[in-house]
Amino acid sequence: FSPSLSRTNQFPVGNNRSCRHRSKSCDSVRRHTSVDHDEASDNTIDTDINAADSIHSATLASASHTDLTRLDELPIHNSVASDAGPLWKEELCDDPALCTVIPHRGRPRKRVLVLCTGGTLTMQNDAMKGNSLAPVQGALTKYLAGMSELTSDPEMPEIISHEYTPLIDSSDMGPGDWAMLARDIYTNYYYFDGFVILMGTDTMAYAASALTFMLQNLGKPVIFTGSQIPLREPYNDARKNLIMATIFASSDTMSEVAIFFHDRLVRGCRATKVNTSKLKAFDSPNLPPLAEIGINIIENDHLFRPPPRGSFKINTAMDTRMITLRLVPGFDDASIKAMIDAARQTHLKGLILQLYGTGNLPSLKDGLIDCLASAAKAGVVVVATTQCVTGSVIMGHYATGQKLLGAGVVSASDMTIEATTTKLAYLLGRQDLTISEVRDLMTVDLRGEMTPEKELPPPPLASTYQKVIAKKNRSRIY
Ligand SMILES: NC(=O)C[C@H](N)C(=O)O
Secondary structure, eight states: OOOOOTTTTSSOOSOOTTOSOOSHHHHHHHHHOOOOOOGGGTTOOOHHHHHHHHHHHHHHHHHTTTOGGGGGGSOOOOOOOTTOOGGGSSOOOOOGGGEEEEOOOSSOOOEEEEEEEESGGGEEEEGGGTTEEEEOTTHHHHHHHTOHHHHSOTTSOEEEEEEEEEEEOGGGOOHHHHHHHHHHHHHHGGGOSEEEEEOOSTTHHHHHHHHHHHEETOOSOEEEEOOSSOTTSSSOSHHHHHHHHHHHHTOSSOOSEEEEETTEEEEGGGOEEOOSSSSOOEEOTTSOOSEEESSSEEEOGGGSOOOOSSOOEEOOOOOOOEEEEEOOTTOOHHHHHHHHHHHHHTTOOEEEEEEBTTTBOOTTOHHHHHHHHHHHHTTOEEEEEESSSSSOOOTTSSHHHHHHHHTTOEEOTTOOHHHHHHHHHHHHHOTTOOHHHHHHHHTSOSSSOSOOGGGSOOOTTOOHHHHHHHHHHHHTTO
């Protein structure tokens, strides 16, 4: 069963007006695009309109769910990115060495789409590159086809995998690649029970956070994973991560983006990479894991996102005209002010400050506060995050942070830096929102990325009474 990618253009999505890759597939997508987006919604895909097509196709697909011969007709890939990232340097091809279908034999099984972008999992030492690790195209596909635990275990889902060309290190990935993944999930949404995204660990928490915002009303699991040791090594963490991600991607009860790594499943927009070399590379500092694996799999399903109430949509536009500044005691605020002023000349839209503790900066540096206030007044969304790994920004708790409130700075609460940056880029990319709405929404929980205020732990110096009340509130969710 080798999937045919030649039919991939029959359910086109997106605006291909600025398609960089003049090719048969671009032309075909152009021909089939049923919605003409205007300038304002260049990268925004309102998939409600196209959803009708997909629902119809999904009906066809599910009617033949057990018909193996139809597997090779699934639309594995039809994304044509107008805001393409590095993964789109080369046009996708139909090469069977880069995608595989692992069919099930016997009773109907769940079906999972594995999209592979690269990362250590796919790598091997390359003599041509100073013996450093680099991705090997086709290696995953070959390996998957030989995994008997996937092909012959009736409990395991059926896997259809696809490798992008070229495979890349996740340090090379960015918003264009995240948009491409969102579009490919959208295109294939009704054909699969869940999705696995294989990528490098370095920027995985950013990608998972970004996808969390891009995929609206997600009703299926989208599980990111990768590894610290390549799959081709005899001792590796890749095999287990891949298998467990596939299992979670076929879950009936999950409808969110998550990362599976080592022994834990964590919410994508709560995750952060915490270790460069240990196999336990990810943590979720402000939310317990969604699941933990040992001899048993323990699901904390009370933490799972509830199923969506609306139809699945994607919104892939991201406005990345933002900078992130981490303060250091004794920093040169004249340079910081100059940097902010210079960035404003190039239409800075967002400024994320990594501050001390609960969101404090030196109170004596009024020049800097004035600079932030004037940026906020001019329409820049200024967001305060904390340098602490765990806990939340509490604006105004200390006098040193109080001044920020007056300057129009908004709090990132207990969001990770990954969630804060991608959420801001996502909201700034939404053409339907005003700057004041973007500011308001930064402090509202959209996808489980932050703990709602009433459930946050009390401030350090709260009265005993306040602490008891806050504890009661918290016990409602955990
Ligand atoms: N473990 C990894 O995958 C790291 C690699 N540099 C990447 O992010 O692609």
